[in-house]
Amino acid sequence: MRKYIALGVVVLGLASASAAYAATLDIGKFGDLTSQGAACAHGAVYHFVNNQLGSGLPDGTISFQFSGHSASSAGAGFNNGPTQHFFVTSTGTLQWASTDLPGKLVLSSVACAKKK
Numbered sequence: 001m002r003k004y005i006a007l008g009v010v011v012l013g014l015a016s017a018s019a020a021y022a023a024t025l026d027i028g029k030f031g032d033l034t035s036q037g038a039a040c041a042h043g044a045v046y047h048f049v050n051n052q053l054g055s056g057l058p059d060g061t062i063s064f065q066f067s068g069h070s071a072s073s074a075g076a077g078f079n080n081g082p083t084q085h086f087f088v089t090s091t092g093t094l095q096w097a098s099t100d101l102p103g104k105l106v107l108s109s110v111a112c113a114k115k116k
Helices: 002-020 027-038
Strands: 044-051 061-066 072-075 084-090 094-099 104-112
Touching: 027 044, 027 094, 027 104, 044 094, 061 084, 072 084, 084 094, 094 104
Parallel strands: none
Antiparallel strands: 044 084, 044 104, 061 072, 061 094
16 A cells, blocks of 8 residues: 555656646737737747746747647747747637746747748
């Protein structure tokens, strides 16, 4: 019985640690930017910044979903150590975004994409 309790504590600790390791965008704080991007006729380029990382972390991955699209992911476009930048182009309204990194995820800017 003690083995099962100890195993449960270890599993719970690992689950808590992995959940704390992901930075999630608070969509409510960036409503103006997300609505601006949704209004772009040819989609928009979203610039996400994951900061407060410390240094020495490898490139992270951002996962996201826009209305009318399946969830997707992309790698970091720039990594200077304490900050990683992600650039995502899409149509629709941003539903959610998160990275596999610690720190804080913010939406830095949104610009309408040019017609191809």
